[in-house]
Amino acid sequence: MTAQSFNASIYLLDRQVAAGRGDHPAVTGPAGTLTYAELAQQVAELASGFAAIGVRPEERVVLVAADRPETVIAFLALLRMGAVAVPVSTMYTGPELAELLVDSRARVVVTTPEYGHLTREAVALAPEVRTLIATGEADGQAAVPAGTRVVSWDDVRAQGRRSGPAEPYDAWADSPGFWLYTSGTTGTPKAAMHRHGSIARVCETYGHQVLGIRPDDRCFSIAKLFFAYGIGNSLFFPFSVGATAVLDPAPATPAGVAQRLAADRPTLFFASPAFYTALLNTGAPVEAFSCVRLATSAGEALPAEIYRRFAARYGVDIIDGLGSTEALHIFISNRPGEVRPGTSGTVVPGYHAKIMDEEGNPVADGEPGHLMVRGDSVATGYWCRSATTRQVFQGEWLRTGDTYSRSPDGFYTCLGRSNDMIKAGGIWVSPMEVEGRLIQHPTVAEVAVVAHRDADGLEEVVACVVPAAGASVDGPDLIAFCREGLAAFKRPRHVLAMEGLPKTATGKIRRNVIRDMVADSLGK
Numbered sequence: 001m002t003a004q005s006f007n008a009s010i011y012l013l014d015r016q017v018a019a020g021r022g023d024h025p026a027v028t029g030p031a032g033t034l035t036y037a038e039l040a041q042q043v044a045e046l047a048s049g050f051a052a053i054g055v056r057p058e059e060r061v062v063l064v065a066a067d068r069p070e071t072v073i074a075f076l077a078l079l080r081m082g083a084v085a086v087p088v089s090t091m092y093t094g095p096e097l098a099e100l101l102v103d104s105r106a107r108v109v110v111t112t113p114e115y116g117h118l119t120r121e122a123v124a125l126a127p128e129v130r131t132l133i134a135t136g137e138a139d140g141q142a143a144v145p146a147g148t149r150v151v152s153w154d155d156v157r158a159q160g161r162r163s164g165p166a167e168p169y170d171a172w173a174d175s176p177g178f179w180l181y182t183s184g185t186t187g188t189p190k191a192a193m194h195r196h197g198s199i200a201r202v203c204e205t206y207g208h209q210v211l212g213i214r215p216d217d218r219c220f221s222i223a224k225l226f227f228a229y230g231i232g233n234s235l236f237f238p239f240s241v242g243a244t245a246v247l248d249p250a251p252a253t254p255a256g257v258a259q260r261l262a263a264d265r266p267t268l269f270f271a272s273p274a275f276y277t278a279l280l281n282t283g284a285p286v287e288a289f290s291c292v293r294l295a296t297s298a299g300e301a302l303p304a305e306i307y308r309r310f311a312a313r314y315g316v317d318i319i320d321g322l323g324s325t326e327a328l329h330i331f332i333s334n335r336p337g338e339v340r341p342g343t344s345g346t347v348v349p350g351y352h353a354k355i356m357d358e359e360g361n362p363v364a365d366g367e368p369g370h371l372m373v374r375g376d377s378v379a380t381g382y383w384c385r386s387a388t389t390r391q392v393f394q395g396e397w398l399r400t401g402d403t404y405s406r407s408p409d410g411f412y413t414c415l416g417r418s419n420d421m422i423k424a425g426g427i428w429v430s431p432m433e434v435e436g437r438l439i440q441h442p443t444v445a446e447v448a449v450v451a452h453r454d455a456d457g458l459e460e461v462v463a464c465v466v467p468a469a470g471a472s473v474d475g476p477d478l479i480a481f482c483r484e485g486l487a488a489f490k491r492p493r494h495v496l497a498m499e500g501l502p503k504t505a506t507g508k509i510r511r512n513v514i515r516d517m518v519a520d521s522l523g524k
Contacts, residue, residue: 006172021036027072044160046074047080047081051081053108057081061084065225067248067249080168081169094121101122102125103191104383124145174195176193191383207240209348212294216243217267219266223298227325230270265291267292269289269292269316273299273302320333343411344414352374355370355404372394372400379393416431420450423459450518464498479491
């Protein structure tokens with residue numbers, strides 16, 4: 001290794017073993033517990049095994065995997081031997097997953113038992129895939145094409161043991177490390193390409209200076225490892241200090257999370273606004289959070305009312321923040337003990353932000369504009385998306401696609417995605433502001449505010465409301481409630497009752513879908 005070498009696998013794993021934390025649990029949970037030393041051995045074996053079956057440095061390997069120790073092992077082994085790990089969403093259908101396999105040009109795919117059938121269905125539609133590595137039981141599943149071989153996880157590790165441990169790949173901080181596909185809720189998913197060095201940057205900025213993660217922490221994340229938010233919470237941050245990640249392969253539910261909290265006693269809890277709302281609406285037991293010293297929220301802005309309700313019920317502070325797949329993790333955040341409810345907080349050390357108008361000029365404090373961010377963890381661009389890369393990655397700056405305002409003392413407030421802002425009566429209205437008012441009403445469990453064009457083609461504010469348990473939606477009452485707390489032009493012109501809000505796998509509200517539903521209900 002040269003003086004400029006940097007391999008993120010060494011940073012996350014070998015460094016902890018060398019520091020004497022080899023006997024400390026690295027991962028735990030219902031799928032098993034491994035210490036840092038045990039994990040390091042298995043990562044080294046698998047890295048050699050990957051090389052033995054033909055995986056080459058800097059080629060993509062797709063992971064279709066639940067949150068299990070094997071997923072962490074595979075990701076770190078690929079970093080160690082210089083390949084590019086591509087964890088992808090397990091929420092896709094077979095044909096949708098196949099599109100990502102084709103897009104990434106991957107020849108090798110790794111899957112865990114939960115998604116074996118899904119992966120085989122996708123592989124059958126992706127002719128460039130030559131090897132499928134299956135953890136757990138591989139028999140009795142859907143067939144794969146004749147040109148594709150299925151190899152068991154144990155066989156790959158055995159080949160690695162026979163080959164002997166190889167030296168870690170001589171990567172640099174700027175070497176390609178891994179890809180993360182964006183959610184693609186409004187278009188084709190795009191792969192944000194990240195470097196080895198980006199991992200250290202998010203750990204040493206947000207992880208250490210904002211989250212304040214410690215070696216004795218235990219991290220439990222609702223967001224799974226294939227999300228930027230999840231992989232930071234359950235791998236990068238804990239491993240950067242020798243802490244423990246609690247992994248649960250099951251889909252997250254309030255009841256399941258309460259069980260996990262009781263069994264594994266995490267001290268740091270990571271979720272989205274939608275999940276905090278679900279915990280409150282289902283009445284998760286107060287004692288479940290007795291072990292948690294700090295909670296974080298990301299994915300979309302946390303309404304101030306949800307923050308207040310959660311903190312009052314569970315006695316746990318939530319630090320809301322803003323991050324993105326393209327920036328790898330959170331770059332604006334509230335701080336422990338210094339939360340301003342309803343805001344995303346202040347800029348994380350190591351990052352810079354600015355708010356610009358349509359012409360690219362800075363806006364004054366308090367005025368809305370397009371949020372731009374700069375920092376060393378920003379992706380190098382999108383794979384094979386040159387035009388979109390040029391629009392989003394503008395020199396040193398990343399255009400986030402969010403509309404924000406900044407207070408004179410540096411707190412940033414989300415006004416919504418730039419394409420979600422509503423121009424009612426010629427004046428811009430933030431959906432987030434109207435939602436923040438409505439969620440304070442005792443009959444409202446969840447709400448999404450969107451634009452709808454009336455018969456004259458003018459935009460009007462429409463609120464889609466999920467009622468609280470035992471309550472019903474009273475449109476006139478909710479409109480009057482908004483008029484009492486907001487300027488008249490911001491009040492909804494229509495209130496529609498809904499049984500639930502359509503959401504992405506990360507819990508973000510699918511406003512494009514809701515707009516279509518509103519159009520169908522009110523007329524286009």
